[in-house]
Amino acid sequence: MRALRFLAVLALLAAACNAPAPAATSPTPTASVDIKRTKLDISYASLSDQDVHKVSSKKILDGAIAAINAEIKKTGGKGEIAPIDFQDVTETTVPDFKKFAEAAAVVKSQNPQITADRYADVAIEGMMSATPDCHTYYVDPSGGVHRSRPEPANGSLARIPTTGTSLGGPDEAGLAGRMLPGGIVYITWHEFVVTGTYKIFDEVRKMMDKGVAAGGRAWLFDLRGNVGGFDADTIAAFFLNGEKMLNIVYRGGGAAVWTSARKEWRLPDAYQLPLAVILNDRGGSGPEVFAADLKENKRATIVGGKSVGCMGATSVTNMTDGSRLAVVVQEFTGANTGTIYNNVGVQPDVQADDVTAVDKAIEILKQKF
Known part of the structure; x- marks a missing residue:
């Protein structure tokens, strides 16, 4: 009996040894094709x-x-x-x-x-x-920028007038001021810079201090070519008194969220002078937010051309190869008017080309004395 069992086991082992090997899994034809x-x-x-x-x-x-x-x-x-x-x-x-x-x-x-x-x-x-959106773009591994909404700008950078007297600058943010004839305080800067050692809102306030001390009667902020940055709302709040400014629109919708000017940032009455802001299609984001905050509350006259319409916020995904993708996750609309600004731009109250924009703004401000 034991011999029969032993033979049976041998037979099973032989069958197992002689059985065909399991078929190897074939890779898909495209498995080795690199498409990232x-x-x-x-x-x-x-x-x-x-x-x-x-x-x-x-x-x-x-x-x-x-x-x-x-x-x-x-x-x-x-x-x-x-x-x-x-x-x-x-x-x-x-x-x-x-x-x-x-x-x-x-x-x-x-x-x-x-x-x-x-x-x-x-x-x-x-x-x-x-x-397509100003805030949605891709930076490839070599640093090349691919924009979802390429719109070449035609406007020029801010042109500081040669008349009047200097109030200082330009500094690292391009901030410069000039007292123009008639008491018009001209101020310009090219970036809303906020770092550990430099805060644009503090520096603009200091420039305004000089303007008030020199007898300024109106403000002319020339933000053509300004590339944006941080705390545009803070500077807008210098001229407001707690009013709503912009709605923040999210992907999921839901209850409206808006920005409001902080009352403690409002400057004293000596600074509450007539205000004009010059924009065009060069630069965007920060200067547009600043202008729209004021436009929503009829606190400034916007002069020049329609801005680029880069009003929102982005989320950035960094890739292992050094590339990155930015995707727009918020956009801003007018809290008081409902105006759509992102991908549309801030419309000027008074149209003017780059050559005549400063003169036009001065003319408007003098009418408000």
Whole structure:
């Protein structure tokens, strides 16, 4: 009996040793094709989850496909990504991204003339094109900036008048002041700088102190070419008294949130003089917020041209290769008028070109004495 059992065990061992080996799992044809898939995944999710405009997943992925196909054609390549039936929803859809990535890899394998980095850059450009906004942009590994809403500026930088007497500057923020004939205090700066050692609101206040001491009768703030920065609301509050300024719009909607001028920042009556602000389409964000805060409360006359419309806030995702993607997560509207400013701009109360803007502003201010 034991002999029979022993033979049976031997038979089983022999069968096991002679059984065919399990089939090896074959890699997918595109598994080794580098399209920077992780970066594309992160970029797609950032846009579909965070964009304040709630752009659809379908538009984001369709934009990437269109951009890749255009690059293939531009470089004399082969094939293209065929249309894919994506879900038209405003949320990240993993199965749809997978369809896109696999199709993109297949076509990339046919186009070695496009590097993996360039392929990813183009795809991200296409994704962003679905939701153009000043605050949505991509910085590639080499430092190149790809904007979702490229709008070349035509306006000039601030031009400090040669008449009158200097009140000081320019300093590190470009802050300079000048007492013009007739008591007009001209002030300009190119960035709302706030650091551990420099605060633009303190420095503007000091410049205004000089203007009041010199007998100033009106303020002329020339913010053409100002690139923005921090605490524009603080300087606007110098001229307000607790009023609402701007609504903050979030992706999720919900109850309105607004900014209000802090009463403790209002300057004394000696500083509450007529005020004009010059803007154009060069620069944006901080100077636009400052001007809109005042415009919402009819506290200043805006002179010049329509501003660029860069009024919101962004969330930045840093990639491991040194690139980064910024996505707009807030935008501002008028708290009192409901005016849409982001991607539209601040409309001037008085239109003027760059050559005549200062003279026009002076003329308006003198009428308010």
